[in-house]
Amino acid sequence: MAKTGASTKLPRSKGTDMATFYEAKECARKVKYLVLQGQNRRIVDEFMTILERREEFEQHGVPIPNKIVMYGPPGTGKTLTAFYVAASLELPLIVVRLDSLIHSHLGETGSNIRKIFDYARAVPCVLFLDEFDAVARTRESGDEVKEMARAVNTLLQCLDEFGESSLFMAATNLETELDPAIWRRFDTRMTYDLPAASEREHYIRLLIGDFDCEASVEQESCRLLDGCSFADIEQIVLKAKRKAIIERQPLCGSHIRLSHEEYAPVPISIMSHS
Numbered sequence: 001m002a003k004t005g006a007s008t009k010l011p012r013s014k015g016t017d018m019a020t021f022y023e024a025k026e027c028a029r030k031v032k033y034l035v036l037q038g039q040n041r042r043i044v045d046e047f048m049t050i051l052e053r054r055e056e057f058e059q060h061g062v063p064i065p066n067k068i069v070m071y072g073p074p075g076t077g078k079t080l081t082a083f084y085v086a087a088s089l090e091l092p093l094i095v096v097r098l099d100s101l102i103h104s105h106l107g108e109t110g111s112n113i114r115k116i117f118d119y120a121r122a123v124p125c126v127l128f129l130d131e132f133d134a135v136a137r138t139r140e141s142g143d144e145v146k147e148m149a150r151a152v153n154t155l156l157q158c159l160d161e162f163g164e165s166s167l168f169m170a171a172t173n174l175e176t177e178l179d180p181a182i183w184r185r186f187d188t189r190m191t192y193d194l195p196a197a198s199e200r201e202h203y204i205r206l207l208i209g210d211f212d213c214e215a216s217v218e219q220e221s222c223r224l225l226d227g228c229s230f231a232d233i234e235q236i237v238l239k240a241k242r243k244a245i246i247e248r249q250p251l252c253g254s255h256i257r258l259s260h261e262e263y264a265p266v267p268i269s270i271m272s273h274s
């Protein structure tokens with residue numbers, strides 16, 4: 001379970017912690033499987049290599065990358081990647097709670113952002129800001145509130161002064177709403193998408209594991225679950241397994257079909273317009 005860091009206290013706002021602290025071991029427990037798509041696997045592996053061989057990069061005067069932005073539809077593994085990176089680097093993960101960061105008082109949001117970044121400078125960690133678009137909305141958009149514009153400026157400064165002891169990761173569904181000045185601050189960008197057929201198949205196989213199933217079930221699920229996110233697929237396969245257990249039968253195509261109908265995943269195109 002989440003708990004407060006022992007050495008330096010997490011900053012607070014409105015009487016609550018502005019972030020949740022996860023030990024590296026807790027992060028490892030949360031990441032049973034992570035299917036990284038396309039070049040994301042390579043990006044993450046390269047990232048780990050660089051951090052393991054930090055000195056060589058310092059000798060060459062090549063800066064260490066430590067600011068990652070992830071964007072793509074819901075349920076595709078952005079948050080999971082943050083847990084994975086923290087677990088792999090054996091660093092705690094600090095998940096910022098946006099609701100407690102954003103404040104209606106003048107200058108308070110910016111000051112909260114600064115407190116969080118100060119914390120990450122003092123305690124080596126992976127600092128993760130989810131729903132990043134909420135803070136980093138473009139300063140040019142018409143309905144921009146001045147407080148948020150100020151907060152964006154603070155964020156830019158904090159990113160510039162971040163140093164090299166921690167990692168900053170941010171995730172968003174809405175990359176078009178990000179301020180271009182913010183985009184430039186990131187040295188690593190990762191794009192997420194709904195799983196392609198081969199990724200679905202791989203993921204479904206992992207989810208089924210050694211559960212007793214009919215031979216055709218993997219391929220049938222893969223076809224049926226086209227257009228679903230990884231998170232949807234996980235829920236549907238779990239539902240189907242429950243049905244199989246209730247019936248004391250091997251998992252079969254009809255369990256998957258029924259679960260898909262019941263779960264009725266929301267198409268991403270509808271979600272993004274809501």
Ligand SMILES: Nc1ncnc2c1ncn2[C@@H]1O[C@H](COP(=O)(O)OP(=O)(O)OP(=O)(O)O)[C@@H](O)[C@H]1O
Nearest residue numbers: 033034035073074075076077078079080230231234
């Ligand atoms: N690429 C993936 N590989 C394995 N499991 C995944 C993947 N993506 C999602 N999942 C499953 O779905 C759950 C939710 O995924 P996650 O929270 O990482 O999505 P997200 O991209 O951060 O979505 P959102 O944009 O809604 O925050 C994960 O905990 C995991 O069980």
Ligand SMILES: [Mg+2]
Nearest residue numbers: 078079130171
């Ligand atoms: Mg997420």
